[in-house]
Amino acid sequence: KKVLIVFGTRPEAIKMAPLVKELSKQKEFTTKVCVTAQHREMLDQVLDFFKIIPDYDLDLMKTNQSLNKLSARILNSIDSVLDDFKPNLVLIHGDTTTSSMVALASFHKGIKIGHVEAGLRTYNKFSPFPEEINRQITGRLADIHFTPTKQSAKNLLNEGICENTIHITGNTVIDALFWGLKNINKNRKDIKSLNSFILKDKKLIVVTGHRRENFGANFIEFCAALKELSFREDVQIIYPVHLNPNVQETVYKILSNISNLLLISPLDYEAFIWLLNKSYLIITDSGGVQEEAPSLKKPVLVTREVTERREAIDQGTVKLVGANKKKIVKEATLLLDNKEVYNTMIGNKNPYGDGKAATKIVNFIKGE
Ligand code: UDP
Numbered sequence: 001k002k003v004l005i006v007f008g009t010r011p012e013a014i015k016m017a018p019l020v021k022e023l024s025k026q027k028e029f030t031t032k033v034c035v036t037a038q039h040r041e042m043l044d045q046v047l048d049f050f051k052i053i054p055d056y057d058l059d060l061m062k063t064n065q066s067l068n069k070l071s072a073r074i075l076n077s078i079d080s081v082l083d084d085f086k087p088n089l090v091l092i093h094g095d096t097t098t099s100s101m102v103a104l105a106s107f108h109k110g111i112k113i114g115h116v117e118a119g120l121r122t123y124n125k126f127s128p129f130p131e132e133i134n135r136q137i138t139g140r141l142a143d144i145h146f147t148p149t150k151q152s153a154k155n156l157l158n159e160g161i162c163e164n165t166i167h168i169t170g171n172t173v174i175d176a177l178f179w180g181l182k183n184i185n186k187n188r189k190d191i192k193s194l195n196s197f198i199l200k201d202k203k204l205i206v207v208t209g210h211r212r213e214n215f216g217a218n219f220i221e222f223c224a225a226l227k228e229l230s231f232r233e234d235v236q237i238i239y240p241v242h243l244n245p246n247v248q249e250t251v252y253k254i255l256s257n258i259s260n261l262l263l264i265s266p267l268d269y270e271a272f273i274w275l276l277n278k279s280y281l282i283i284t285d286s287g288g289v290q291e292e293a294p295s296l297k298k299p300v301l302v303t304r305e306v307t308e309r310r311e312a313i314d315q316g317t318v319k320l321v322g323a324n325k326k327k328i329v330k331e332a333t334l335l336l337d338n339k340e341v342y343n344t345m346i347g348n349k350n351p352y353g354d355g356k357a358a359t360k361i362v363n364f365i366k367g368e
Contacts (some may be wrong), residue, residue: 203235291352
């Protein structure tokens with residue numbers, strides 16, 4: 001059996017790495033990895049950490065490339081990879097332009113498609129944009145759906161997807177996290193230098209933000225909230241700022257030169273999970289970070305209005321605060337000041353998995 005694993009962005013690479021490792025151990029499969037490199041630098045950092053060498057690298061990233069141009073280039077370039085390798089199964093992940101376009105190309109060629117992290121939905125066409133429609137397109141085209149939770153399986157059932165094609169496996173992000181935590185090199189220069197910024201008697205807030213629907217007014221509001229939180233003397237904030245110029249411009253304008261607020265370049269995964277583990281509280285609009293945090297026993301405030309990840313919110317580990325300055329400050333203050341609220345929030349187990357998702361997915365593929 002020939003399996004082709006395709007991904008293009010940082011989060012996909014993190015979440016597919018455990019599958020690449022697990023599938024590569026199986027003698028009955030020939031597994032190849034193709035990267036579209038929709039992200040370049042951030043993708044390569046993940047490949048290095050997990051020691052994955054792609055068999056095909058389409059190298060499609062260009063600055064300010066429109067989604068249509070990117071889509072066309074993905075369709076165009078994946079075509080010859082599919083012709084060259086002739087896989088029996090293509091595995092794609094989540095909700096990126098890479099996922100939806102590779103699914104379409106595989107469908108055109110009659111190749112079976114397995115969708116990892118299937119079934120997440122907001123049912124809001126524009127939030128997240130373009131991810132919600134990417135995952136719906138991928139879901140329509142996929143033949144096998146590996147969902148992280150019961151809720152995501154239920155979404156697919158409600159859409160009329162056949163029950164015996166849906167498999168609840170947990171999210172491979174937890175497999176990656178557990179492997180990652182065991183393999184951190186604490187002697188790295190950048191980790192050491194971050195460590196020397198972090199003061200033991202302060203509460204560390206780690207921040208990330210990159211969603212397209214938050215660009216502009218929402219980002220200004222979000223930065224204003226961080227600025228207000230930085231006035232507290234018992235707090236330190238570290239914010240690895242996403243490379244998108246829409247993010248960089250606002251963040252550096254509002255948050256530069258604050259002594260207890262450190263703006264840094266995006267960290268590679270190894271340093272980032274080390275940092276998350278050091279945090280007291282996380283403020284983010286990231287999907288993956290919300291899924292990782294419950295395993296690290298860290299509470300998360302999510303700066304979005306809607307989410308496709310309800311599970312940790314329903315159990316209380318994650319709170320939706322929107323991009324609303326007052327609400328962000330109020331909820332963060334509560335967690336900083338009230339240990340009881342804090343402890344209740346982190347007390348639950350991770351609803352997104354137990355670190356064995358990749359094994360479950362591979363066992364299923366073996367039985368196919
Ligand atoms: N991450 C990272 N470095 C950073 C910020 C995030 O390695 O500076 C990791 C994080 O641990 C998570 C993933 O990137 O596994 C999430 O990616 P992102 O927030 O870009 O995308 P999303 O999950 O929202 O699709």
